Amino acid sequence: MSEHIKIEGMGCDHCVASVKKALGELDCLKVIQVVIGDAEVEFLKEGAREQAKAAIEDCGFDMVG
Numbered sequence: 001m002s003e004h005i006k007i008e009g010m011g012c013d014h015c016v017a018s019v020k021k022a023l024g025e026l027d028c029l030k031v032i033q034v035v036i037g038d039a040e041v042e043f044l045k046e047g048a049r050e051q052a053k054a055a056i057e058d059c060g061f062d063m064v065g
Helices: 013-024 048-058
Strands: 003-008 029-035 038-043 062-064
Touching: 003 048, 013 029, 013 038, 013 048, 029 048, 038 048, 048 062
Parallel strands: none
Antiparallel strands: 003 038, 003 062, 029 038
């Protein structure tokens, strides 16, 4: 089941590409879609949310929630 996560600080297509690349490198989730301010993913393993949060923060953005 997919889940939407809110991301603060994204403002352009370059931001979207950065987040999509970072999330795509994680084997603990499946990226469905990334748009400005939002990502739809499917968490596949326990701890995936925390890994996604760390990847998003490494790109310079904040995951809300």
